[in-house]
Amino acid sequence: MGITLIGVEGMPLVGEGDDIAYLIIKALNEGGENLLDGDIIVIAETVVSKAEGNTIDLEGIEPSPEALDIAERTGKDPSLVEAILGESSEIIRVGHDFIVSETRHGFVCANAGIDESNVDDGLATPLPRDPDGSAERILQTLQEATGRELAVIISDTQGRPFREGAVGVAVGVAGLSPIWDRKGERDLYGRSLQTTRVAVADELAAAASLVMGQADEGVPAVIIRGYPWKHLRSAGSVKSLLRPRELDVFRD
Amino acid sequence: MGITLIGVEGMPLVGEGDDIAYLIIKALNEGGENLLDGDIIVIAETVVSKAEGNTIDLEGIEPSPEALDIAERTGKDPSLVEAILGESSEIIRVGHDFIVSETRHGFVCANAGIDESNVDDGLATPLPRDPDGSAERILQTLQEATGRELAVIISDTQGRPFREGAVGVAVGVAGLSPIWDRKGERDLYGRSLQTTRVAVADELAAAASLVMGQADEGVPAVIIRGYPWKHLRSAGSVKSLLRPRELDVFRD
Numbered sequence: 450m451g452i453t454l455i456g457v458e459g460m461p462l463v464g465e466g467d468d469i470a471y472l473i474i475k476a477l478n479e480g481g482e483n484l485l486d487g488d489i490i491v492i493a494e495t496v497v498s499k500a501e502g503n504t505i506d507l508e509g510i511e512p513s514p515e516a517l518d519i520a521e522r523t524g525k526d527p528s529l530v531e532a533i534l535g536e537s538s539e540i541i542r543v544g545h546d547f548i549v550s551e552t553r554h555g556f557v558c559a560n561a562g563i564d565e566s567n568v569d570d571g572l573a574t575p576l577p578r579d580p581d582g583s584a585e586r587i588l589q590t591l592q593e594a595t596g597r598e599l600a601v602i603i604s605d606t607q608g609r610p611f612r613e614g615a616v617g618v619a620v621g622v623a624g625l626s627p628i629w630d631r632k633g634e635r636d637l638y639g640r641s642l643q644t645t646r647v648a649v650a651d652e653l654a655a656a657a658s659l660v661m662g663q664a665d666e667g668v669p670a671v672i673i674r675g676y677p678w679k680h681l682r683s684a685g686s687v688k689s690l691l692r693p694r695e696l697d698v699f700r701d
Numbered sequence: 702m703g704i705t706l707i708g709v710e711g712m713p714l715v716g717e718g719d720d721i722a723y724l725i726i727k728a729l730n731e732g733g734e735n736l737l738d739g740d741i742i743v744i745a746e747t748v749v750s751k752a753e754g755n756t757i758d759l760e761g762i763e764p765s766p767e768a769l770d771i772a773e774r775t776g777k778d779p780s781l782v783e784a785i786l787g788e789s790s791e792i793i794r795v796g797h798d799f800i801v802s803e804t805r806h807g808f809v810c811a812n813a814g815i816d817e818s819n820v821d822d823g824l825a826t827p828l829p830r831d832p833d834g835s836a837e838r839i840l841q842t843l844q845e846a847t848g849r850e851l852a853v854i855i856s857d858t859q860g861r862p863f864r865e866g867a868v869g870v871a872v873g874v875a876g877l878s879p880i881w882d883r884k885g886e887r888d889l890y891g892r893s894l895q896t897t898r899v900a901v902a903d904e905l906a907a908a909a910s911l912v913m914g915q916a917d918e919g920v921p922a923v924i925i926r927g928y929p930w931k932h933l934r935s936a937g938s939v940k941s942l943l944r945p946r947e948l949d950v951f952r953d
Contacts, residue, residue, distance in 0.1 A: 451707050451708065451912075452908075452911060453704070454703060454705075549950065566888040566894055568890065606896050609861055609862070609863075611951065612944060613880060614899055614901075614942060615896045628866045637919065638819060640822065641818075643816060644858050647858070647866055647868070652869060652910050655868065659901070660703075690864050692863055698801065
């Protein structure tokens with residue numbers, strides 16, 4: 450089995466109101482490439498937020514006393530801290546230069562996923578408000594324009610506990626179920642499989658990140674071709690990647 | 702930029718004393734494939750441990766009182782718990798059906814990385830004793846046999862806090878540095894990059910996992926072709942992926 454990762458090159462800088470699906474198809478066509486049945490399109494969350502006009506003007510923010518306090522403990526800009534608090538439903542850990550919180554969507558990540566890279570000075574991009582919805586809209590446009598059966602993943606680059614370095618993860622999905630549940634399957638020796646739930650959408654996002662790099666408007670979208678995902682074809686939600694709070698031993 | 706993931710198909714079940722590098726080259730040749738300069742070979746840790754004769758006979762283990770206690774709390778087999786304790790330097794969390802510990806190598810993962818799948822009944826495979834060393838030996842043999850400049854990653858499938866499902870991660874590396882440190886680089890708007898450290902080896906392992914599946918002796922090795930890693934060419938160690946305990950806010 451072979452899988453190919455193809456960067457969508459030549460996309461312009463994305464601004465508010467842009468149609469990401471259209472920009473992807475245009476860039477692919479200009480590069481002599483087309484979408485095929487089964488292609489999975491991974492798109493960096495920054496460009497989705499920017500296209501949706503979902504940016505935060507840090508200069509217009511008045512930090513609360515809580516934000517001023519956390520800013521002092523972390524060395525972060527008080528306006529950015531206030532923006533992080535605004536995106537968060539709960540602060541989980543405050544480190545010496547970061548804040549781990551649960552976002553309003555339920556993601557546990559650093560700085561509520563707010564990105565200050567690849568956006569105009571003074572602005573920051575939070576995660577898309579409804580990443581599954583954004584993925585679904587892009588998927589519908591891509592499928593209508595091409596007649597192909599596709600899936601869309603919106604990705605972010607996030608750190609994690611215990612391991613250094615950030616990796617690509619899925620923050621929105623459409624057209625496929627993000628978890629491959631292999632319960633009941635057998636290994637090569639006929640024994641039950643031990644790891645039965647694989648976070649395929651996160652692995653796809655990590656793979657795409659290798660092509661995107663982090664200057665993610667250079668290559669903000671990646672086509673993953675040849676991954677067989679018929680067994681995952683369903684109306685999935687990224688929420689199935691989020692561990693329920695009561696099952697997570699690393700939450701207080 | 703395009704990257705191709707090629708599964709090494711047709712490898713036999715691996716047993717003690719087998720030369721993994723030789724088996725990979727043989728299977729590739731029989732499939733009409735060759736290694737090229739710049740290829741990264743990702744190998745499932747289970748087959749490395751088995752080739753090194755590093756298996757645990759669970760039936761020959763006498764559980765300690767601590768193992769019996771944890772077995773009762775987790776519902777796990779007492780002999781397996783004893784094996785997990787033996788592989789661990791510290792127990793970090795005990796859940797209702799799992800044990801998160803730090804292994805002797807420094808990995809924080811569930812069940813000390815001991816695998817009961819894809820090995821004979823009554824046996825379990827721990828992580829390789831010295832995964833970087835194993836990767837280095839395989840790399841040397843592959844490079845001598847082919848004359849190509851390569852890198853090797855030994856991978857495992859592990860769960861993580863906060864997110865459901867397991868993903869491929871690197872547990873050993875040779876020939877490349879696992880972290881891409883982009884400090885000092887600029888984004889498309891000329892601002893300093895926010896995420897400067899990317900865990901490339903983990904992203905490569907996650908990508909390979911898409912091809913391996915979890916029945917990992919079916920496709921226990923994957924060639925990653927076309928990923929430009931000249932900037933990572935160094936004598937790396939997987940230890941640079943492990944966050945120092947004092948910097949991790951999720952350790953007590």
